[in-house]
Structure formats: structure tokens, C-alpha cells
Amino acid sequence: MTEGILLIDKPIGKTSFYLVAxxxxxxxxxxxGHAGTLDPLASGVMVLLIGxxxxxxxxxxxxxxxxxxxxxxxxxxxxxxxxxxxxTRLENPPIPSLDTLLEALKKFQGTIEQTPPMFSAKKVAGxxxxxxxxxxxxxxxxxxxxxxxxxxxDYNYPFLELDVECSKxxxxxxxxxxxxxxxxxxxFVTKLTRTRSGPxxxxxxxxxxxxxKETLQNRILSYV
Numbered sequence: 589m590t591e592g593i594l595l596i597d598k599p600i601g602k603t604s605f606y607l608v609a610x611x612x613x614x615x616x617x618x619x620x621g622h623a624g625t626l627d628p629l630a631s632g633v634m635v636l637l638i639g640x641x642x643x644x645x646x647x648x649x650x651x652x653x654x655x656x657x658x659x660x661x662x663x664x665x666x667x668x669x670x671x672x673x674x675x676t677r678l679e680n681p682p683i684p685s686l687d688t689l690l691e692a693l694k695k696f697q698g699t700i701e702q703t704p705p706m707f708s709a710k711k712v713a714g715x716x717x718x719x720x721x722x723x724x725x726x727x728x729x730x731x732x733x734x735x736x737x738x739x740x741x742d743y744n745y746p747f748l749e750l751d752v753e754c755s756k757x758x759x760x761x762x763x764x765x766x767x768x769x770x771x772x773x774x775x776f777v778t779k780l781t782r783t784r785s786g787p788x789x790x791x792x793x794x795x796x797x798x799x800x801k802e803t804l805q806n807r808i809l810s811y812v
Contacts, residue, residue, distance in 0.1 A: 590615045591639025592808035597793035598626050598634045598782075607796065611636055614804055623649030623785060625709070627761075629672050632656070632782030633790050638808065645811075652786025653735075655753045659779035660764045662746045666776035668707035669761035673776070681773035683745050692770045693750075696738045701731040702762045734758040747778070 596607055604625040611620050621643040623635035633654075637643045663681045666673035684692070704710045706726050708717050720727060735755040742749040752760055761777050768775025783790045794807045 590617055590805070590808065591641055592810050593642060593788075594636040594638060594804070594808050595788050595793040596634045596636060596799075597790060597795055598631055599796055600631045601628055602796070603628050604634060607634055607636060610796070610799075611638065614799065614801055619643050621646045623652065624654065626782060627670065627672075627780070629670050629777070630780040630782060632780075633785045633788055633793055634782075635785050635788055642811070649786065651756050653753065653755050654758070654782060654786070655751065655784035656760050657741070657749065657751055657781045657783055658760050658764065658777055659747055659749050660767065660775045661778045662748065662768060662771065662773045662775045664746075664776060665765070665768065665774040668776075669705045669759075669765040670777040670780075673707060675776070676774075678774050682771070684771045684773060686743055688771065689743055689748065690740065692767060693738050693740060695770060696736055696763055696767060698737075699733060699735055701733055702759060702766060703729050703731050704759055705761050705765070708759065732757055736763070738763070751783075 594611065598604070598607060604622055608620050608622060612618060615638060617638055619640045621637045623637065623646060626632065626634060635649055637646055637649065662684070664675050664677045666675050704717065706717050706720065710717050712727060712729065734757055736758060737753040739751040740748065741751055752763065760780055764775045764777045
């Protein structure tokens, strides 16, 4: 039976569950999981676990740290903290200087607390937050402690680009939202790519549209 790890560069617009469905069809294997979802807006490293032996290891893969390249637009906010939500443009928002931005980023280094977005799969009292958010309901969420390292790559207002290395459970959308709040001008994610998941990098990933039953076998990795 086919089993192992398949690394896919998830295309923008596709869900993590879509990838699992495609892989089930290609392999004929029902037991397929993954080591962390990506929002439809995001692209990048998806670690697919094929077969019972590997899906049983999902918790250890989920605990891996991850890395992202994110583009944030300032001067507006989003109810989902990204470009897929309802965008509210702010009137005459302040335009942060580079020095102001660098100073604000100091608060997004090391151990920090962040509040999960309402538009997330996190459960509170048995309910997924996004199910409540779609009904226009917002509830209080408990802040989570995470580890992050943010590096500024480029800044040309209203856009800035960051590399973020982070621990399990970090919401990059929350970093964008909280950074915009810190700067006083708002901010939301317009582009997000997961560049690494644990030991697996984007360079190791296969493009979804190149996969078929013949090429699949050459791309499946074993992991001890």
C-alpha cells in the first residue's frame, strides 16, 4: 500500500481539504491527513500524511515550528484579518515611517500573546469560531502564548513584507492585525506563503498540477 509523506506547494484558492481529496483519488488510500492547514488565501508547504502509520504521527508533525513570507497592507482593517474578509478603509490613517515600523516590530519578537481571529477553526465551548463569525457573532477569545521572530524584508507604504518564524498555533493574520493596531493605521494580510514546516522547505514541494499516478510514487518520502 502507498504510504509516506508528500510535500505539496498548495495553490492559492484551494483548501487543505481539497488537497486531501485529490490525494485520496490518486492513491486510493482513505487514511490521509496533514501537518497543519493553510487558509485558501495562502500558498506554500503542505505536509500530507499518507496511510495509517503516518496519520498516527500527525501530532508530532503539527508541533513543528513553521516559517512564512507575508505581505501586509496598511491603512485598512479586515474582519477576517486578511484580504478575503470585509475590508474597511480608514480615513486619513497615519503613514508610519520606517523607524516607527521597526520600533513596532520589536513587540513581535520572542514570546508574545496573541488573540486568535474570529475567522479561524479554533474551537471555543465546542463551537468553531468561524461558524460564529459567519453569523455576525463575536465572542471573547483567550490569548495564546506563542514564539515568533519577525524580519522586515521590504516596506513601501501601504505594503510591507515580513519573514516570520513561529511556533505551533501562531496566527500570521493576527500579527498583521495587531501590528496595524500598534501602528495606529490598521493592517491585514494580502499574501501569505508558508516557506517551511519543521524540516520541510518550499523547495522540496511538488506543484499540484504536475501530480498524477505515475509521478506521485517518485515524490513520496519515508520518515523515521
